[in-house]
Amino acid sequence: MPLLPSLRSPEIAERVDRLEIPFSRHGLDAYGLDKAELTRFFTILRPLYRRYFSMRTYGLEHVPDRGRAMLIGNHSGGVALDGALIWGATFYEKEPPRLAQGMAEKFLAAAPFSAQWTAKTGQLTGLPEHARRLLNDDRLLMVFPEGARGTAKLYPERHSLVRFGTGFMRLALSTGSPIVPVAFIGGGEAIPTIHNSRTLGRLLGAPYVPFTPWIVALPRPTACQIYYGPAMHFDGDGNEADEVILEYVDQVKTRIAAMIELGVDRRNRGALDEPFEFPGAEGGAS
């Protein structure tokens, strides 16, 4: 393995070719997703994914091979590191590979370079219109209902969940998309936030700027795990009253909390290879 990873691994390019996304002859999809940029990004991310974070994934079979679905996950660790690694997991480890498409914070679309990069790697600006279109195009959507509230968790809060938005549930119901609950373990350890500066964030146009004991929010090498739970299906058309939606959202949140608890326990006991059963595997809440 060379010291510096090549920027275009043929193996990654081959996986990008196998994505079931309609690309034009310019290697672009209708939203500006760019095959060349994807290949570059996944080539760069791979050593981080494999070595730096020693990623382990469980339950990838719960992510549908094709067709619309929503990955609903917890956020932790200052910046959306968990997003990038969940994104990597379905791409590197799933057969056939799938591209999880996230909903990027609006400030990313307003800033130079990040605007270009998010658009070309399929991370569209977080708008309900975008989410609906991607699902109707049978894409795999990745949503963190905690939003920036989630990445802003401080180190002691890293395994907790803050308030979930409800938009994802109405979207899942109106587009008939299954929900795959996702628990990400290790984000809070990789980037232990001790303080968030909202003032500095305002100056930079971001919601906040996180600080770690080593000042910048660069992750330290940490073993991380991702658990993909059995898909959850809910009845409705998305026009239900808020009480109904909140109750459904709570079921998802409870499921993710149970998966985080399971994951943290297995990690702390050093039992990452032990067999286990997913919460909700025996039929589940719905």
Add this chain to the structure above:
Amino acid sequence: MKILVTGVAGRLGRVLARRLLADGHSVLGIDRRPWPDPPRGLQMFPVDIRKRPAEDVFRKHHPEAVVHMATVTHFQRSGEERYRINLNGTRAVFDHAAKYGVGHVLFVGRHTYYGAAADSPLYHTEADPPMAVATFPDLADLVAADLYAGAALWRHPELCTTVLRFVYTLGPSRRGTLASFLRGPAVPSVFGFDPLFQFMHDEDVVDAIAISLQQRVRGVYNVTGPAPVPLSLLIKTTGRKEVGLPELLLGRVLGRFGLPKLPVGAVNHLKFPVVIDGSHFRDTTGFEHRFDEDQTMESFRWA
């Protein structure tokens, strides 16, 4: 059918007039600008749409349909004059059409109506609000003209009113907003941004107008051609050189060094995409574009 085209001497007007004549229609044209060698069969009236002689064209010749494309952009006129042409001209067309029994008025609008901003969605539908008034104040009169035309749907229910919001047009005529921007050998872009650009071939625009006249479709529609492409690819495929400049510097150099001059707000169009959903129009009329993105860019490049 007897069809009146306002702004007929413009780039698209000429292509449209030739097409309508070829389709066997009888075509009248209004334009203050000269068209030295108009095609045989075109009845040309060198009058201002806002003035009395224009009304006489309606009164005497009784067109059955009017295609209103006599609107101008910042590339052609500035300030007060542009407002008058776009707003008073549009009003005159609808007033005369209602008074002299024209059955169908078709307004040719623009997709820049939706504006370009970091938080604007890709694939605007017709119901999306005209954010251009905030993101690009220089387009306010065109937005107003578009809304004014749309309001004829209730103001003149006896008229069949069609508002078509077209993406940028590109083609061998090498004129129009996007063509003006791509005119020189060096084309500016904002460093760190590469927005999607959506355009269609001049001939496809004319096809869409012809099909709307033929089917008398009523309402407001987005009209699109091929899939959008990033600005960098557009510049490369049209044989230009991209000059990426930081936003702060860009404002100072536009209009110099062979770079096009752009008004305030236009820079947003170099940072953020304006991409619209044309499926409603396609589903309603069966319209299909003939020129894909490469053919369209090449036709502009090699004209």
